[in-house]
Amino acid sequence: MKKALTIAGFDPSGGAGLQADLRAFNAFGVYGLSVASALTAQSSRGVDRIMPVSGKFVRRQLAVLLSDIKPDAVKTGMLYNEENVETVAHIIRKYALKNIVIDPVILSSTGKSLSEKNLPAVVRKMLLPLCTVVTPNIYEASVLSGIHIKDKTDMEKAAKVLRDYGPENVIITGGHLEKMAMDLLYDDEFHYLKGKKAEGEYHGTGCVFSAAITALLAKGHSVLHAAGLAKRFMNRQFRKSFSAGGEMRLFNI
Ligand code: PLP
Numbered sequence: 027m028k029k030a031l032t033i034a035g036f037d038p039s040g041g042a043g044l045q046a047d048l049r050a051f052n053a054f055g056v057y058g059l060s061v062a063s064a065l066t067a068q069s070s071r072g073v074d075r076i077m078p079v080s081g082k083f084v085r086r087q088l089a090v091l092l093s094d095i096k097p098d099a100v101k102t103g104m105l106y107n108e109e110n111v112e113t114v115a116h117i118i119r120k121y122a123l124k125n126i127v128i129d130p131v132i133l134s135s136t137g138k139s140l141s142e143k144n145l146p147a148v149v150r151k152m153l154l155p156l157c158t159v160v161t162p163n164i165y166e167a168s169v170l171s172g173i174h175i176k177d178k179t180d181m182e183k184a185a186k187v188l189r190d191y192g193p194e195n196v197i198i199t200g201g202h203l204e205k206m207a208m209d210l211l212y213d214d215e216f217h218y219l220k221g222k223k224a225e226g227e228y229h230g231t232g233c234v235f236s237a238a239i240t241a242l243l244a245k246g247h248s249v250l251h252a253a254g255l256a257k258r259f260m261n262r263q264f265r266k267s268f269s270a271g272g273e274m275r276l277f278n279i
Pocket of ligand 1: 034035037042044068073103104133135136140228230232233
């Protein structure tokens with residue numbers, strides 16, 4: 027049985043964070059392990075409050091779990107603060123974890139901050155050098171790279187800047203670009219993953235996409251192949267999504 031670990035936030039609506047990641051792992055037949063780095067009070071209408079889990083307890087959860095079970099791939103989502111980023115970086119090195127996917131969560135779609143101010147700087151310094159893939163959206167890639175992304179050329183520039191921090195692969199998801207939903211994978215070459223832009227607002231898109239890639243890496247796929255399959259998976263999930271009450275649609279994985 028292949029196993030994937032998510033270190034992410036707890037979302038009671040189940041649309042994002044740990045719960046969404048676990049369902050995505052399951053969709054690919056991969057067993058899901060999960061460690062909570064933050065608790066949130068939220069619904070399909072948005073995020074209300076956040077309670078970060080202490081770095082000490084994140085470390086404890088990871089140490090107890092990893093001394094028993096070794097995951098085939100790991101993803102991080104909402105780490106929230108420096109303490110948790112530092113803890114995760116330490117654990118990745120200590121347990122020599124492989125197939126690391128970093129989803130650098132900064133802000134929710136509804137505009138609520140999901141991180142402390144210095145998070146982009148600490149993610150750049152501590153996590154990017156250790157990861158197999160980083161999966162920022164346009165906004166996150168702009169903040170992390172310092173390049174305000176408006177088009178395809180800016181995406182390429184930002185991907186180059188981010189890859190210089192050390193990740194083997196950079197995937198900038200382009201769902202928030204005006205006309206197209208084109209993702210860019212940069213692994214020393216540019217690869218474009220094209221898709222139809224999904225109309226409407228969706229909760230947890232970045233979480234589910236990066237979790238799908240994580241599950242596929244756990245199963246032994248290359249990053250390029252995993253990214254293509256994850257994109258197709260997302261296209262299906264947009265079609266199957268449903269409205270639970272708020273403006274944002276939830277994925278029925
Ligand atoms: N809550 C948690 C725990 C998350 O990890 C994320 C995104 O990564 C969100 C909320 C926000 O999700 P979205 O911006 O897709 O609504």
